[in-house]
Amino acid sequence: MSDAANLAxxxxxxxxxxxxxxAAYRVFRGINHAERLQGIDLITxxxxxxxxxxxxxxxxxxxxxxxxxxxxxxxxxxxAIARYLSEGRVF
Amino acid sequence: xSLQEIIGIVFIFIGVFFSAIGxxxxxxxxxxxxxxxxxxxxxxxxxxGLLAGTAVLMPQTTIKMLVLALFMVITAPVASHAIASAxxxxxxxxxxQRDDLAHRRGTPTPVVNGE
Numbered sequence: 001m002s003d004a005a006n007l008a009x010x011x012x013x014x015x016x017x018x019x020x021x022x023a024a025y026r027v028f029r030g031i032n033h034a035e036r037l038q039g040i041d042l043i044t045x046x047x048x049x050x051x052x053x054x055x056x057x058x059x060x061x062x063x064x065x066x067x068x069x070x071x072x073x074x075x076x077x078x079x080a081i082a083r084y085l086s087e088g089r090v091f
Numbered sequence: 092x093s094l095q096e097i098i099g100i101v102f103i104f105i106g107v108f109f110s111a112i113g114x115x116x117x118x119x120x121x122x123x124x125x126x127x128x129x130x131x132x133x134x135x136x137x138x139x140g141l142l143a144g145t146a147v148l149m150p151q152t153t154i155k156m157l158v159l160a161l162f163m164v165i166t167a168p169v170a171s172h173a174i175a176s177a178x179x180x181x182x183x184x185x186x187x188q189r190d191d192l193a194h195r196r197g198t199p200t201p202v203v204n205g206e
Contacts, residue, residue: 034178
């Protein structure tokens with residue numbers, strides 16, 4: 001990839017990393033559990049985007065599998081915590 | 092910069108743009124329910140833009156991109172719905188005037204301007 005494309009990719013990567021700060025702010029400033037859980041969900045979604053961008057910057061298609069695994073785990077985790085919050089049990 | 096790179100970069104910036112708007116929404120919106128709309132934008136539109144850009148820039152990962160995009164588009168609404176129902180069970184009243192689930196809980200539905 002040409003330098004300009006690489007530069008643009010790194011800029012997009014930095015923007016996504018910077019976007020995680022307001023999401024982390026929402027997790028710390030969350031008044032109740034649901035807001036904090038939603039902040040965590042947002043952070044993991046942004047993290048998946050960052051991993052995909054990293055796969056581009058590092059130019060290796062193996063890194064994308066990490067993103068797929070994180071997507072699966074973050075979904076299961078979010079639904080488990082949400083179920084625990086609403087019904088007090090997970091299974 | 093070949094045409095393929097330009098298209099990929101445009102898709103990626105569309106994805107980053109929607110992620111930024113979604114994250115901004117999560118910060119500014121008043122309560123959990125409206126914020127879930129914003130975080131839904133990030134996990135569907137933001138990510139699908141990024142994945143489309145990656146698929147264009149690295150054609151050998153197209154199948155993985157499709158799998159990840161399909162997975163995110165299916166699971167993100169389910170996760171948002173789970174969070175919303177958890178918030179409702181926790182007793183968080185939506186700031187919006189209407190409470191459509193109120194009749195199930197037996198709480199009186201707030202009558203607003205004769206609705």
